[in-house]
Amino acid sequence: MANQLTNIDRRNFLRLTGITGAGLVLGLSAHADGVATVENLAAAGESFELTPYVLIEKSGQITIFNTKPEIGQGTFQSIPALIAEELEVSLDKVTIQHTGGEKKFGGAQFSGGSASVRTSYTSLRKVGASAREMLITAAATHWNVPVSECYASDAKVFHRPSGKSLGYGELAEAAARVEVPKEPRLKDPKDFTILGKPSPRPDVPLKVNGTAQFGIDVAVPDMVYASIERCPVLGSKLVSYDDSAAKKVKGVVAVEKCERIHGVYRSEGVAVIAETYWAALQGRKALKVTWDYQGNDKFNTKTYEQSLRDASKQEGAVEHSQGDFDKTFAEAPVKLEAFYETPIVSHSPIEPMNCVASWKDDSLEIWTSTQVPGRIMDDFTKTYGIAPEKLKIHVMFNGGGFGRRLYPDYVHEAVQLTRKIGRPVKSIWTREDDTRMGPFRPMTFSAMKGALSADGKAIAFQHKVISPTLDMRKDYDKTKADGTMTEGISEQKYEIANMKNLYVHHYLHLPLAAWRAVTSTTLAFSHECFIDEMAVKAKKDPMAFRLGMLTKESDTKNLLNKLKEVSHWDKPLPAGWGRGVAQYEFFAGLGGFVVEVSKKGTGIKIEKVYAAIDLGTVVNPDTVEAQVQGAAVMALTAAVKSGITFENGQTVQSNYHNNQLIRINEMPKVEVHILANGGPRIKGVGEPGLPPFAPALCNAIYAATGKRIRRLPFDINKIV
Amino acid sequence: MIKLTINNQPYEVDASPEMPLLWAIRDMVGLTGTKFGCGMAQCGACTVHVDGNPVRSCSFPVSAAAGKKITTIEGLSERIGEAVKKAWIELQVPQCGYCQSGQIMSATALLKNKPKPTDADIDAAMQGNLCRCGTYQRIRSAIHRASEMIQS
Numbered sequence: 001m002a003n004q005l006t007n008i009d010r011r012n013f014l015r016l017t018g019i020t021g022a023g024l025v026l027g028l029s030a031h032a033d034g035v036a037t038v039e040n041l042a043a044a045g046e047s048f049e050l051t052p053y054v055l056i057e058k059s060g061q062i063t064i065f066n067t068k069p070e071i072g073q074g075t076f077q078s079i080p081a082l083i084a085e086e087l088e089v090s091l092d093k094v095t096i097q098h099t100g101g102e103k104k105f106g107g108a109q110f111s112g113g114s115a116s117v118r119t120s121y122t123s124l125r126k127v128g129a130s131a132r133e134m135l136i137t138a139a140a141t142h143w144n145v146p147v148s149e150c151y152a153s154d155a156k157v158f159h160r161p162s163g164k165s166l167g168y169g170e171l172a173e174a175a176a177r178v179e180v181p182k183e184p185r186l187k188d189p190k191d192f193t194i195l196g197k198p199s200p201r202p203d204v205p206l207k208v209n210g211t212a213q214f215g216i217d218v219a220v221p222d223m224v225y226a227s228i229e230r231c232p233v234l235g236s237k238l239v240s241y242d243d244s245a246a247k248k249v250k251g252v253v254a255v256e257k258c259e260r261i262h263g264v265y266r267s268e269g270v271a272v273i274a275e276t277y278w279a280a281l282q283g284r285k286a287l288k289v290t291w292d293y294q295g296n297d298k299f300n301t302k303t304y305e306q307s308l309r310d311a312s313k314q315e316g317a318v319e320h321s322q323g324d325f326d327k328t329f330a331e332a333p334v335k336l337e338a339f340y341e342t343p344i345v346s347h348s349p350i351e352p353m354n355c356v357a358s359w360k361d362d363s364l365e366i367w368t369s370t371q372v373p374g375r376i377m378d379d380f381t382k383t384y385g386i387a388p389e390k391l392k393i394h395v396m397f398n399g400g401g402f403g404r405r406l407y408p409d410y411v412h413e414a415v416q417l418t419r420k421i422g423r424p425v426k427s428i429w430t431r432e433d434d435t436r437m438g439p440f441r442p443m444t445f446s447a448m449k450g451a452l453s454a455d456g457k458a459i460a461f462q463h464k465v466i467s468p469t470l471d472m473r474k475d476y477d478k479t480k481a482d483g484t485m486t487e488g489i490s491e492q493k494y495e496i497a498n499m500k501n502l503y504v505h506h507y508l509h510l511p512l513a514a515w516r517a518v519t520s521t522t523l524a525f526s527h528e529c530f531i532d533e534m535a536v537k538a539k540k541d542p543m544a545f546r547l548g549m550l551t552k553e554s555d556t557k558n559l560l561n562k563l564k565e566v567s568h569w570d571k572p573l574p575a576g577w578g579r580g581v582a583q584y585e586f587f588a589g590l591g592g593f594v595v596e597v598s599k600k601g602t603g604i605k606i607e608k609v610y611a612a613i614d615l616g617t618v619v620n621p622d623t624v625e626a627q628v629q630g631a632a633v634m635a636l637t638a639a640v641k642s643g644i645t646f647e648n649g650q651t652v653q654s655n656y657h658n659n660q661l662i663r664i665n666e667m668p669k670v671e672v673h674i675l676a677n678g679g680p681r682i683k684g685v686g687e688p689g690l691p692p693f694a695p696a697l698c699n700a701i702y703a704a705t706g707k708r709i710r711r712l713p714f715d716i717n718k719i720v
Numbered sequence: 721m722i723k724l725t726i727n728n729q730p731y732e733v734d735a736s737p738e739m740p741l742l743w744a745i746r747d748m749v750g751l752t753g754t755k756f757g758c759g760m761a762q763c764g765a766c767t768v769h770v771d772g773n774p775v776r777s778c779s780f781p782v783s784a785a786a787g788k789k790i791t792t793i794e795g796l797s798e799r800i801g802e803a804v805k806k807a808w809i810e811l812q813v814p815q816c817g818y819c820q821s822g823q824i825m826s827a828t829a830l831l832k833n834k835p836k837p838t839d840a841d842i843d844a845a846m847q848g849n850l851c852r853c854g855t856y857q858r859i860r861s862a863i864h865r866a867s868e869m870i871q872s
């Protein structure tokens with residue numbers, strides 16, 4: 001049974017193993033050229049300039065280290081599976097342990113960008129294959145038989161002619177002395193027993209019986225609880241506070257300031273620290289705090305949105321240009337323009353932000369749900385002047401990530417508090433804190449232009465993005481086209497000869513962040529709805545119009561053809577129904593939807609949802625299906641629920657009653673089709689199912705009602 | 721001191737009477753399978769059974785639970801609860817898993833009242849349980865699967 005090891009001192013454990021040569025420790029050495037090679041850590045002795053992923057002990061115990069925090073996307077299975085497949089062990093015999101930002105595990109200790117499997121697929125298989133070959137060599141040497149007569153299976157090496165076998169534990173010590181193969185032979189995918197098959201996730205049983213440990217579940221001796229009052233007007237400064245009443249609340253032990261650090265966004269809060277969380281909450285209510293709003297109490301989203309519309313008149317920085325857009329557009333016989341708008345949204349994972357931190361002498365220990373242990377190691381050693389070996393990070397199961405836990409602002413607060421009071425502190429944000437304080441996904445507005453030839457062919461296209469940036473770095477250059485804020489708009493495969501895509505930056509003082517599928521979540525909406533508008537103008541079927549712009553072979557073309565087939569696109573629908581299609585390709589991958597809707601009173605009912613995701617290679621189809629279904633739910637929430645708005649500088653929404661999420665009764669069935677036909681590029685899983693959902697839905701609504709939706713969110717119950 | 725019976729074990733907690741049962745269960749008794757999500761009966765992550773009924777423990781004063789039989793995810797063991805957990809594993813329902821204790825407690829309570837729930841029954845019983853990961857389709861299938869298991 002896989003379990004979480006959180007209490008052993010991993011560094012000492014490894015060192016012990018390495019020095020005594022008690023086992024086989026294999027890792028990847030990432031070279032400057034980005035090529036990873038497999039190396040033997042046990043032989044490397046104490047130097048450990050490598051990233052160890054697999055550890056085999058004499059007892060037979062196998063540990064696989066996972067650098068990709070589990071946030072629900074299934075890396076607790078998919079990442080160890082890459083090693084286990086080649087190592088010939090089943091995952092239920094392996095202990096899986098999250099790494100905590102230790103240098104030895106390399107620079108990619110994070111979950112984000114749907115990157116985990118697509119960036120590790122070959123390198124981690126090589127780790128497993130090397131270990132397998134070394135174990136086989138050790139066994140063959142021991143038996144004095146040719147290597148070719150031996151094979152590995154189920155954590156044992158077998159001698160085929162005699163049938164005798166040795167377990168990995170028995171072989172580990174000898175295997176550690178075998179030279180690491182330069183080019184280990186990878187298994188033929190047709191022999192895979194784990195990869196490519198629907199496989200159970202080792203974390204699922206723990207999440208079904210309540211034993212999975214999330215950050216919020218951590219308790220350490222002598223721990224106290226903190227709840228932090230931050231100014232409801234974002235971007236304010238703390239002036240002073242009166243804690244006399246707060247300190248009278250039973251159980252309150254201290255009141256301290258702490259700073260939330262989110263790139264250039266900094267804000268001081270007042271923490272009430274108590275023996276129980278409930279007491280901390282009561283103490284917090286009794287605080288009297290004076291803030292300087294810095295003028296931000298006049299901010300509201302309505303005015304800001306108008307300023308975005310005004311900013312759209314600026315020319316903008318050129319993000320991509322091909323052919324001659326300006327001339328073609330000016331002279332085109334048929335042209336159209338449209339303006340699209342999207343809202344700010346929150347991540348709202350159900351596990352609120354939290355962190356347990358313990359500062360003792362010159363050492364710091366952190367237990368938290370995070371997507372970025374590597375970044376915490378880098379940033380916190382610098383910010384707080386701690387030696388890397390004095391910082392220990394325990395990565396817990398994340399109760400949702402969605403991009404929110406890429407940012408350790410909540411970890412900073414807890415660290416400062418434990419340092420101040422000298423006791424371990426568990427800081428928990430309330431749901432209201434989580435909803436009001438962000439960081440938020442920014443809105444994007446889009447000014448679209450398109451031109452058609454007389455026979456209805458797309459000849460010119462422009463997508464101009466007007467938005468704030470989620471880049472919170474100090475040296476942000478607002479005169480340049482921001483690749484993150486224009487994500488994907490120049491990556492679509494449609495063959496349109498003349499294109500000029502632009503970016504206009506517009507400042508926003510709020511803490512902003514990446515959200516699952518980042519800016520593609522808003523840009524796919526404007527992009528793919530406008531393509532639909534062009535199809536309508538050209539009097540063409542939207543699917544045929546798209547395929548007509550895809551004459552060359554491409555994954556996009558395959559994906560659309562797949563959707564066309566599985567959705568029976570050409571089959572007429574009942575009266576009052578409509579269907580819509582959309583796809584979007586961006587850095588994380590490629591996904592698409594066909595959505596069918598029907599008119600229901602004044603609103604719309606989603607009847608059927610067909611999803612397709614192109615991966616090239618799939619590791620766990622069962623997880624992929626779940627991810628795409630989940631992405632559709634998240635996209636639907638962002639399309640039809642309130643989003644985040646501001647009045648008088650304050651977030652209007654506060655909890656799930658007014659920042660609603662889709663519930664089970666509102667969730668349509670999603671039928672997922674996975675394209676895994678090989679291909680040069682392995683694509684991501686967690687995000688690509690999100691961006692094309694809203695445009696497919698809105699295109700379907702247009703088909704059913706003739707109403708074109710150009711602003712999110714919209715009320716699905718009041719379309720006509 | 722407030723006397724609680726959780727998963728058939730007696731506990732005494734030193735809590736103010738209006739403190740929500742959730743914090744007594746998590747922070748004082750140390751059973752962390754029951755989760756905090758919203759604190760205002762909106763998400764269902766904190767669902768436990770009090771005398772067999774599903775209750776949002778974040779909005780239920782600990783004093784009101786005194787003398788009652790409280791069951792948390794850790795103590796869910798009878799036939800229906802076991803069937804639900806089995807179905808949840810079989811269909812690989814959880815993603816991040818954070819909402820799932822609450823989902824399982826709500827689903828078990830539903831199946832106790834309605835061993836053969838319709839989709840409409842599931843909508844009604846489960847719409848108080850949010851899942852940000854969007855596992856709803858599998859939750860629905862798993863409830864139907866658990867229902868089959870308890871029929872046979």
Ligand code: FES
Nearest residue numbers: 757758761764778
């Ligand atoms: S925490 Fe109780 S319903 Fe959300």
Ligand code: FES
Nearest residue numbers: 816817851852853
């Ligand atoms: S599984 Fe993540 S919130 Fe439900």
